[in-house]
Amino acid sequence: MKSSVIVFPGSNCDRDIAVALDKMQFKNQMVWHKETKLPKSDLIVLPGGFSYGDYLRTGAIAGKSLIIDEVIKAANDGCLILGICNGFQILTETGLLKGTLLRNKKLKFINKDVQIKVVNNETKFSNKYKKDEVLKINIAHNEGNFFTDEGHLNQLQKENLIAFKYCDEKGNINEQSNPNGSLENIAGIYNSKKNILGMMPHPERMTDKLISNTDGVNLFTSLLN
Amino acid sequence: MKLILVKQHQLNLKKNNLKFSITVTLKKDVLDPQGKVVQNTLMSIGLDLKNIRQGKYFEIEVDEIDQAKAEKNVDLMCKKLLVNLIIEDYKINKL
Numbered sequence: 001m002k003s004s005v006i007v008f009p010g011s012n013c014d015r016d017i018a019v020a021l022d023k024m025q026f027k028n029q030m031v032w033h034k035e036t037k038l039p040k041s042d043l044i045v046l047p048g049g050f051s052y053g054d055y056l057r058t059g060a061i062a063g064k065s066l067i068i069d070e071v072i073k074a075a076n077d078g079c080l081i082l083g084i085c086n087g088f089q090i091l092t093e094t095g096l097l098k099g100t101l102l103r104n105k106k107l108k109f110i111n112k113d114v115q116i117k118v119v120n121n122e123t124k125f126s127n128k129y130k131k132d133e134v135l136k137i138n139i140a141h142n143e144g145n146f147f148t149d150e151g152h153l154n155q156l157q158k159e160n161l162i163a164f165k166y167c168d169e170k171g172n173i174n175e176q177s178n179p180n181g182s183l184e185n186i187a188g189i190y191n192s193k194k195n196i197l198g199m200m201p202h203p204e205r206m207t208d209k210l211i212s213n214t215d216g217v218n219l220f221t222s223l224l225n
Numbered sequence: 226m227k228l229i230l231v232k233q234h235q236l237n238l239k240k241n242n243l244k245f246s247i248t249v250t251l252k253k254d255v256l257d258p259q260g261k262v263v264q265n266t267l268m269s270i271g272l273d274l275k276n277i278r279q280g281k282y283f284e285i286e287v288d289e290i291d292q293a294k295a296e297k298n299v300d301l302m303c304k305k306l307l308v309n310l311i312i313e314d315y316k317i318n319k320l
Contacts, residue, residue, distance in 0.1 A: 100311050107258050
């Protein structure tokens, strides 16, 4: 499977995701944001970081970069797109995913391992997970507080477009297990065609037992499946 | 003489320049945690208030004589980049 990781000035998880993709046997290429042509890819990753120093709004400037037109075209042609953390923020700024990520409710940057529940395990990104499986994945963000309008929230629920929800170790989804104030504890969502996933947690950081755990591995094996 | 010319040039430039201000605020039903903290702090130092919303402010100069055209341009800037219409409202003022 061929993958491309888009690199913006200020991206800082691009190497991490590249290492994870290499490890999982993806044929990966790094693509600079000023490029106007994408290499042929089955998967495009918008990595985490602080593109353009989070100027204006997180992801706003990256969302207007040259390569983004190509990413939008590829997404509309059905290419798989994964946006992690800042990548998720960029996806909402381009309009590929609806909703937005507000500042964390308690105004603090949060960097810790949290539990998330697999809500939908029937997509290209999640088929190797069990339904309602609880994963321990790292989050590291200041603007991860997912917000959207009522119509979109209804659509997310009706069409099973919620990918992950924050929960506790036992899988309880409540206010205590919501680290950033996200609507309905939402940690990741799909577009209606389910070829685009945006998520705040970092699965690429959970692919090696030596430094963390391997709870993120199945996201990549799902893609290869 | 040179100074006068420079001043005249600056004056001419000013004539063609239209200046606008844009105020961006979070919509009513969007939580504004920064505004809340500012409100709490103001109240804690004895300055009472009902409500506060924190926002952003831009000043834009446009090289244009036609005001309607310039305003349309500025509005497009807001819609395309400066404002996230899902969570923010904006107001354009001619300066």
